Amino acid sequence: MSNKKPRTAITPTREDDFPEWYQQVIKAADMAENSPVRGCMIIKPYGYAVWENIQKNFDAMIKDLDVENAYFPLLIPMEFMSREAEHVDGFAKECAVVTHHRLEADEDGKLGPAPSAKLEDPYIIRPTSETIIGDTMARWVQSYRDLPLKLNQWCNVMRWELRTRIFLRTSEFLWQEGHNAFEDEKGGVEDHEKMLEAYADLVENYMAVPVIRGKKTPEETFPGAVSTLTIEAMMQDGKALQSATSHYMGQNFAKSIGIKYQNRDGDESYAHTTSWGLSTRTIGAMIMVHGDDDGMVMPPRVAPYPVGIIPILRDDQDKDKILAYCADIVAQLRAIGIRAKINNSDSRTPDKMWGMIKKGVPVRVEIGAREMQEGTLTHVRRDLGRDSKASCKASEFMQQIQGILDDIHITLYQRAKDFMEQNITEAKTLADMEDLYKSGHKGFVKTPIAVLDDADLARVKKENAITARCMPFSDNGQSVIFGKAY
């Protein structure tokens, strides 16, 4: 027995092969899978439930900021793309194009686009709805009284990606895109800051992923934007993942798409616009930040069910009684607003347990004949493992569970935050940074802002596969954080 390592539920481990571990966690946790459509994923119920929780929480946040939801078409007239020069640059090469409106069989019986049904004006499948929403806003905004106008839509978009990775980069993905318009610069600038803070709030306080808030360097700024703000998270392999961005477009976009209005002086002005988006990719971030070698570790506030209950059935005699007791526990939890689910399949107990471990259910509750008789239950925290196993009266549990879940959230967040902080190294010069990466540094490197002007920067970035992630707010724009990125 030379194998001293305890068996892990996921093979390989994070240390052995991080990218493969990531794939295996998604599979083991039953969150998503590849589809017959190249580059597109099937989000399974357990993964989609996470997205629904993200949606629910963020949707409430933006409504508090007076954003209204609307829905725009999946198809966008191709000519819209050419209205915005920067867009052509950014998205044209990854657009799916709709050219026909009918299929028909040829002489061999093979289906194909009917030549007679060719579209005079082709459509593209939205890679973003910026142009069509902008076009709409241009019609809706006539007067300064129509501003601000804050629109958001939850939808799917498609970008024909060359290299896809489930959740992190797929050809089709789900997101929300917000597009706001304001009278002046102040309104737009403040808005894009506010939206970024909303993202930071969501990601940190619901997904337990600590982030660095900052501004993109000019080079990394979104095409056409005056300013791009970002939240950057660190994965357990030390790489960065941009979790959400918020752009201030100045009047650039309004001018190209015609969002103009009569201002308070009776003159014509162009609106100042912002756009902001967060996608299913953040689910990938959550996996890579919290997951461990036994699978997913769900942050409780977005977990499909923060409490999972396993009935322990030793024989059929007590089965119905135990199940009834479990059902009652679930009902009590739901009554206090906690999502709970019972696994009453007839799998073996250990298999049910490992199933919940791999899914990362924050609190596992075990209930057998013993608990039923005593009116107690046994609970274990996923983040702390079997050592955290404890028993208490069911009534006490109801009092404590919210606190336990909050504590799990804090523990996950703090653990990730400590990791991130320990893996940000400061370097005074570009040469110092290069030395760090050349000697195998895995995390971020923070340098003075002056490094951006170093003529050698491009070479160092290229050779070390790093990019400028952002200029963190915490240093008032006086520093830059670099790192490898997803």
Place this chain on the structure above:
RNA sequence: CGGAACGUGGCGCAGCCUGGUAGCGCACUUGCAUGGGGUGCAAGGGGUCGGAGGUUCAAAUCCUCUCGUUCCGACCA
């Protein structure tokens, strides 16, 4: 899109070099014993080897093309 690798039952793999119609582990089904961090024994079901062509008496094994996946790179949420 460039470089590399891979594609064999649900999952992970062996077989391919030295062609002769498929094997292992896990999962699954049944039974008995079990049952609080991956239970044991026994009996079973399931694949024609990503797809299309070619070579051959014969192909999972050789050749060509194609589709897909993964990793690295460039690009990007």
